Amino acid sequence: MSNAPSTNALAYPSDREALRAELRTLEQTPGVAKPDPILTVDRIERRFGGMTAVDVDHLQVQRGAITALIGPNGAGKTTFFNLLTGFDHPSNAASLVGSSEGKASWSFEGRQLGRTNATKVARAGMIRTFQLTKALNRMTVLENMLIGANDQPGENMFVGLVKPLWAKRERENVERAEDLLRKFKLHEKRDDMAGGLSGGQKKLLEMARALMTNPSMIMLDEPMAGVNPALTQSLLDHIQMLRDEGTTVLFVEHDMHMVRHISDWVVVMAQGKIIAEGLPEEVMTSSAVVDAYLGAHHDRDLGDDDVLTTGVIRAIATEAAEELAQEISEESR
Numbered sequence: 001m002s003n004a005p006s007t008n009a010l011a012y013p014s015d016r017e018a019l020r021a022e023l024r025t026l027e028q029t030p031g032v033a034k035p036d037p038i039l040t041v042d043r044i045e046r047r048f049g050g051m052t053a054v055d056v057d058h059l060q061v062q063r064g065a066i067t068a069l070i071g072p073n074g075a076g077k078t079t080f081f082n083l084l085t086g087f088d089h090p091s092n093a094a095s096l097v098g099s100s101e102g103k104a105s106w107s108f109e110g111r112q113l114g115r116t117n118a119t120k121v122a123r124a125g126m127i128r129t130f131q132l133t134k135a136l137n138r139m140t141v142l143e144n145m146l147i148g149a150n151d152q153p154g155e156n157m158f159v160g161l162v163k164p165l166w167a168k169r170e171r172e173n174v175e176r177a178e179d180l181l182r183k184f185k186l187h188e189k190r191d192d193m194a195g196g197l198s199g200g201q202k203k204l205l206e207m208a209r210a211l212m213t214n215p216s217m218i219m220l221d222e223p224m225a226g227v228n229p230a231l232t233q234s235l236l237d238h239i240q241m242l243r244d245e246g247t248t249v250l251f252v253e254h255d256m257h258m259v260r261h262i263s264d265w266v267v268v269m270a271q272g273k274i275i276a277e278g279l280p281e282e283v284m285t286s287s288a289v290v291d292a293y294l295g296a297h298h299d300r301d302l303g304d305d306d307v308l309t310t311g312v313i314r315a316i317a318t319e320a321a322e323e324l325a326q327e328i329s330e331e332s333r
Helices: 007-011 016-024 077-084 118-124 141-146 167-183 199-213 229-244 256-262 287-294 310-332
Strands: 037-048 051-062 066-070 105-108 126-128 217-221 248-252 265-270 273-278
Touching: 037 077, 037 248, 051 077, 051 248, 051 273, 066 077, 066 229, 066 256, 077 217, 077 248, 118 126, 126 199, 141 167, 141 199, 167 199, 199 217, 199 229, 229 248, 229 256, 265 287, 273 287
Parallel strands: 066 248, 066 265, 126 217, 217 248
Antiparallel strands: 037 051, 037 105, 265 273
């Protein structure tokens, strides 16, 4: 399939349903080509001693869509994020000399990022958030927002001595920060210390701060982790808002209801590899995917209320205990 942008993809986000309809025509197989990929990854590996944490042969992320990256704990999802965004380096990284055959390669917006650090990745338009929020607690909410802005001439030691050279840009940054804080319902907290925010509010702040750079794609690592249920819907709405405004979203999440509700496409990792890709409603009933989460308990829908909760864990533990008791009983006969 050609990687040239399609008419439907270019119409996004004004016609999101057209994009979803186009995604429905794709083969639901790992590494399938997308109509208009913003990110393309090839042969990326990360090994820690004798353990392979990431071994992704090929992946494309569709521009303008919400793509969920799911998988059991230890699947390599966060390590994969770290590699793509320059916070870690692949074990098979390409060198400056020698053949690049078999070496890791990934590109964003057509630009190769294989030997690029985290700062340059962010400047290229690919921003990520973390499982644990990185708010600077002893700075105000507004100050946290302003440090996320790029292209600030006042950061230059010599330019900073002449206020007219940076004052206009500073005003623009403050206006953008306040606009984003209003969108994320944090404007009333603008002068509060970030350390006083709740966990959910810190997640919102981190997401809002990431948008100060006007990224083409935002990568969210477990945005719902540790969030009060009262703020969950607000976070969901804001992620959808990002997509509706044309930002590509790639996120890691364990909440399968959230994945099913907002995702346009789902990628599944297990043991460092991509084992499945497809539409949310199809992927979650795939036997390979369910087995990766629940083993032999593949008769369960990953969207069920009690899947991946303590209820399922207890049910599995009870069943295992019953099987063990039966084995002991048979051996004692």
